[in-house]
Amino acid sequence: MDNPTPPPLAVRHLRKSFHGVRRVEDVTFTVGAGRVVGLLGPNGAGKTTSIRMLLGLVAADSGEALVLGKPYRALADPLRQIGAVLDAGGLHPGRTAREHLRIGAAQGRFAARRVDEVLETVGLAADAGRRIRDYSLGMRQRVAIATALLGEPRILVLDEPANGLDPAGIHWLKQYLRTFADGGGSVLLSSHMLSDVARIADDVVIIAGGRVRSALSLDEALASSGGDLEQYYLSLTGTDERAPHAAR
Incomplete structure (x- = not known):
């Protein structure tokens, strides 16, 4: 039996602590070919730490983060396979x-x-x-x-890429990422802008307190929330007063 083709991105049971404080606890999700995955969560939820472990910038305490079935550091030519945006402030x-x-x-x-x-x-x-x-x-x-x-690259990992963009820039970015994925590319997009993610994402992964609270297709997430992604997000991250126990 042939081995199945690995997904472009796979994060499995990642854990990471800093100075004895657990920041990421059992984070698991995948990004398939031709998919835009929105990685959502409040500040401090563990999104950026998970992305940095995926890109080999931070060592995981346990679990694995794979690009095309391999750790980032094992890729023969990583910059031709995966492009990343983490911080635009580092430019000379x-x-x-x-x-x-x-x-x-x-x-x-x-x-x-x-x-x-x-x-x-x-x-x-x-x-x-x-x-x-x-x-x-x-x-x-x-x-x-x-x-x-x-x-x-055929894979993009973008941490808050719309930060600072004007409306025209945000419109361009959404169109570009959607076209990129429709052409077979894979996108992992971390964002606080729920409405923009809802317009381009195929799947949404919601993280709070270092844990994945939901990993569903966008259609499934909307169906389970009466079509209101914001309300779904708020209930899962524990910031909705009407659902104070949802994130436990």
């Missing part, structure tokens, strides 16, 4: 967007043409010669997204 302020991307392309051994291609994709071609110090937060976020796209 004295460089232009084009300079930043040229350095990224050289480090990843990507074709030089990819610099102009991704600048066009994220809508920064006209501003590529400006210093990043003069960019708005939303523009810096677009540079971070462009960097993640340099290697033409």
Whole structure:
């Protein structure tokens, strides 16, 4: 019997403590091909820590986080397989967007043409010669997204990618991610913006207190909540006064 093809992303029973305080407790979910998965939860829920373990930036105490069936660090050419946006604040302020991307392309051994291609994709071609110090937060976020796209990956992991984007930027991002997934790509999207996630996600994973409270298709989540994703989220994260025991 042939081994089944592993999902693009698989997180199984992850646990992580910092200074004796448990931050992630038994987090499990998968991201399939052609799917956008919204990773939802309040501040401190464990979303970013889970993502950092998936990307090999933080070692798990136990459990596993796999990309195409392997730990991130075991991938032969990870930047061509998975692109990530974690923090747009780490960009060098004295460089232009084009300079930043040229350095990224050289480090990843990507074709030089990819610099102009991704600048066009994220809508920064006209501003590529400006210093990043003069960019708005939303523009810096677009540079971070462009960097993640340099290697033409089929998996994207984005932690609050809409942070700082104006309405036009949010509209572009939603359209791009939906098109990316419809073409067979896989997206893990951490966000606080429930309404935007509801417009593009195929599945939603809700985390609170370091635990997964729900991992369902969006249709299933809406069906179980009378079509109100916000109310469903609030009840599971323990922030709905009408459902104080839902997160126990």
